[in-house]
Amino acid sequence: QVQLVESGGGLVQPGESLRLSCAASGSIFSMNAMGWYRQAPGKQRELVAQITSGGTTNYANSVKGRFTISSDNAKNTVYLQMNSLKPEDTAVYYCKSHVFGIWGRGTQVTVSP
Numbered sequence: 001q002v003q004l005v006e007s008g009g010g011l012v013q014p015g016e017s018l019r020l021s022c023a024a025s026g027s028i029f030s031m032n033a034m035g036w037y038r039q040a041p042g043k044q045r046e047l048v049a050q051i052t053s054g055g056t057t058n059y060a061n062s063v064k065g066r067f068t069i070s071s072d073n074a075k076n077t078v079y080l081q082m083n084s085l086k087p088e089d090t091a092v093y094y095c096k097s098h099v100f101g102i103w104g105r106g107t108q109v110t111v112s113p
Contacts (some may be wrong), residue, residue: 009107022095
């Protein structure tokens with residue numbers, strides 16, 4: 001049974017950085033075809049960044065140039081490097097395996113002066 005566990009969230013000030021991690025346990029052959037999503041209070045969950053099975057990355061316009069998704073298959077981990085954080089980035093961030101269709105439980109990111 002595959003499980004995903006996110007970590008790395010926290011409270012930061014605008015302009016600062018965070019790196020989120022999504023670690024997979026269980027049988028998983030590749031950390032490609034993964035996505036990072038976020039859900040702010042009162043809003044729908046949205047795709048922030050994804051990495052395809054071919055290694056292609058895609059980003060929401062709101063984070064393009066600031067966030068970077070990467071994977072380390074040896075560690076069964078996907079990362080989301082978030083730079084120049086803004087208050088509107090505040091949300092619970094989730095990772096999802098697009099191969100297995102499973103979600104992690106999320107990690108809170110709060111950006112506030």
